[in-house]
Amino acid sequence: MKNTATDPAASSNAPSAPAPQPPLLLERNGAIATLRFNRPEALNAIDVPMANAFLAAVQSIAADPGVRAVVLCGSGRGFMAGGDLATLRADPVQGAIDILTPLNAALQLLAQMNAPVIAQVHGAAAGAGLSLVLMADYVIAAEGTRFNLAYINLGTSCDVGASWALPRIVGVRQALEIALLGEAFTADDALRLGLVNRVVPGAELDSVTAALAQRLANGPTLAYGAMKRLMRASMDHTLPEQLAAEKDAFVRCAGTEDFRAGVEAFHQRQSPLFVGR
Incomplete structure (x- = not known):
């Protein structure tokens, strides 16, 4: 009898172990970039490799003017269950630093990008998963999705921008209820x-998100970026400061190809063809 453990012929016929999957997938479809969190066995909980991969992907698309819409989504049963508790249990302080440092850098880049960011959410969005949803520009959720800020249940405060975005969306009283309970x-x-823009049947989530992403990718990208920054800064400005910021943004947009195309299309009673410049 052959010893299959050492026989070269037997070894060569043995099935090889599947290659490990990357913790985050960057997909391109024309001007649309999709960032897919890809730890489905852990409900896409963020560990250090995923956080670093997220930052690297965001840096890549932020440097690419051809990206005119961004989609965030999750593989498997849900969007994201939050931070990886195995990492945080092994070394709570350093684990938190190693996850949050690249995450925060990625979020700042996404906020500064002209391209609108869409969160496509299904299954569950908890902890940092909900925080990421809050930081998106537009959110589409599947029916049956469950949300939970959840941090207080672990004895910690929130992160990933939740304390900045949540009160701006729902008001301080409602934000505190969500956070404290x-x-x-x-x-x-x-x-x-007002935490999501649309709720759709799960079977339609991909198609509805794709249609919206394409609509935004066809739009005036520089104007989108100006609008994002104006809206997010408005609560920190006085009225004179905001009026000045609006004037500066409008004047910059007025010098773009897209503005000229929009004005000309209006006079010609046609739909404008925007190129993102």
Whole structure:
């Protein structure tokens, strides 16, 4: 009898182990970049490799003027369950630093990008997963999605921009209720609170998101970026400061190809063809 453990012929016929999957997938479809969190076995919980891969992917698309819309989504059963508790349990302080440092850098880049950022959410969005949803420019959720800020249930405060975005969206009182009670809520609750823009049947989530991403990718990208920055800065400005910021942004946009195309299309009673410049 052959010893299959050492026989070269037997070894060569043995099935090879599947190659490990990257923790984040960057997909391009024309001007649309999709960042897919890819640890489905852990409900896409963020560990250090995923956080670093996320930053590297965001840096790549931020440097590419051909990207005119960004989609964030998750593989498997849900969007994201939050931070990886195995990492945080092994070394709570250093683990938190190693995850949050690249995450924060990536979020600042996404906020500064002209391209609108869409969160496509299904299954569950908890902890840092919900924080990422809050930081997106537009959110589409599948029916049945469950949300939970969840940090307080672990004895910690929030991160990934939640304390900045949540009160701006729902007001301080409602934000504190969501944060202090740590209770799960539904996609319909999230829609009522203004945390998501649309709730769609799960079977339509991909197609609805793709249609929106394409619509935005065909739009005036520089104007989108100006609008994003104006809206996000408005609560930190006085009225005179905001008026000045609006004037500066409008004047910059007025010098773009897209503005000229938009004005000309208006006079010709045609739909404008924007090129993102």
